[in-house]
Amino acid sequence: MSLLRIRKPKTRKGKKVLLAREPQLIESARTMLFLDGRKCGGNVKLCMKDLQALKKPLVKILNRKNDITPFDDPSSLEFLTMKNDAALFSFGSTSKKRPDNIILGRIFENEVLDMFELGIKRYQAISEFKNEKIGACVKPCLVFNGPKWAQTEELRRLRNLFIDTFQREKVDSIRLQGIEHVLSFTVTDDMNILMRSYRILLKKSGQKTPRIELEEIGPSADFAIRRTKIASEDLYKQARKQPKQLKVGKKKNISTDALGNTKGRVHLGKQQTGSIQTRRVKALRKTPEEKKENRQRKKVALKSAAAEALAASQLQGNPFSS
């Protein structure tokens, strides 16, 4: 079971699974692993259910109870996330000391990057709101209210974690009618986090842009921040690093003309016409006269150089002769 051991797949399927677990150049949307603690019921259970509904189908749900305390020993949690190939986890538990506890966190390189323990103070599930719900797999708008979000490193990380958790797949375009869900996170002065979820109703405004009205659809929760563990600056930086292959290089010497044709400019070095092999044509061959002239010129040059060298050596040899 040791993580240190390198496991070699025995079957083709096993190989596929292991390959899928490896770091990818372009990572797919992150799945979230849902785990129950020693005791998990009431509001925590409801909250986990609703989170699953919001995150579907990017979820992996484990139904058994787990004797894990992530803040004391995250190793078995890390193991489970590794097994299930999940980068996010949500761990629900309730105890006398920490009633209605939900831990949200992220995994980087099979280790916990950061996790936040949120105590549920008040909870209203999706089922309590009797109205029309949104469709599945809707990319929500995220709203963060309050000046506090940017003030401490902890809250900045928590905000980042929330964005990571709820942003779903990265898309390059969105259907305008498909913007129908908004999640709002508000941090109050006493460090409570109020999470609300609304359906967006697009109303006429007499202009192109519609007027927005909201209808609460749940879940609605008030969280208190309990224990936190955030990654060190180095690790966090490492986790955000983008692979070099993905960086877009500058495209040089390519232009598009008015007709939409792509034009490229190619730079060639100077052609060595003397040395390249061409067809040997008699007309290009050197005549005997030319050859002779060449030889003569070389001889003269050599002679003059020798004379110069001799004069220089004589000057150096006896500098006081004159």
Add this chain to the structure above:
Amino acid sequence: MDVVKEVLAKHQKELDKYKPITVEKHLECRLDLGTLLITDPNDFDDRELRDNKEEYLAALTRDNTQLLVNAIWELSTERVDESIVAKLPEPTTKWVPTYGFKRAEAEKAKDWVLEVPQNADPNTDMFQKKIDLRNEKVAKNEIQRMKNIVRAKKIDMPRSVAKSSTASVGKFQNKLPKEKEARGLGIKELIPGGKRKQSHITQTPEKEANLDLIKSVLNKKPKLDVDKAISMEKRGNRLAREAEAENEPTKKGNKKPKGKGSRKAVGKKSKGNHGQRAPGKKAQAGRKRR
């Protein structure tokens, strides 16, 4: 002119029928359209938040969502399969050039205010300090460059190196056969004001210095590498757990509630005629159940 006025008035009347789509904010909100994200740094209305929280939150969120939607509707759109889609830009990742084109500008925008560290004199000019630091770095690089040129031209530079002595304490020859030339001054020494190492000659009297040295040696505490310790501890725990699991594989099975009678006994899976006998091999307790 009446016609124009009439048309304008009519238009205004039409607009008045609908609620406005504009939102007033004290501080500008930060948008990231790629992730459909908006961050509102404005302060709350405390009394409203206390008295009727839900309505206030809904209104606040509505305003912010309106801002986001306004921005999205501004984007270029195109028609795909009878629906209108907006092209989202790449999610913003704030990138500041570390050197080169437009670096100085980015730096200015980034460091428009600098924090004075708590242990520093509150009147220090941090901007000046930054400039000084940069100048020092430039100077250092210049010296390094010069040294590189010198090395490339293969000119010997004097170096200082601990010499081994001959038996005659260098009376007959001042150089060993294969002695290294002494090195010259390092970069740190060449920078005025910079020191590479603290000088071993101290201001305190010798005896006192030696006593201090002895004290420091005797009172030495082992250095604690927290990361390493944690990883060692983790590994130890893991190994212990594995050993435990291997020693008593049946215990875990017994712990489970025995509610379901129909469940088959967890144990060695029958190989049913397909197995090969391996007398030397230890019997395994089947697949590990989680």
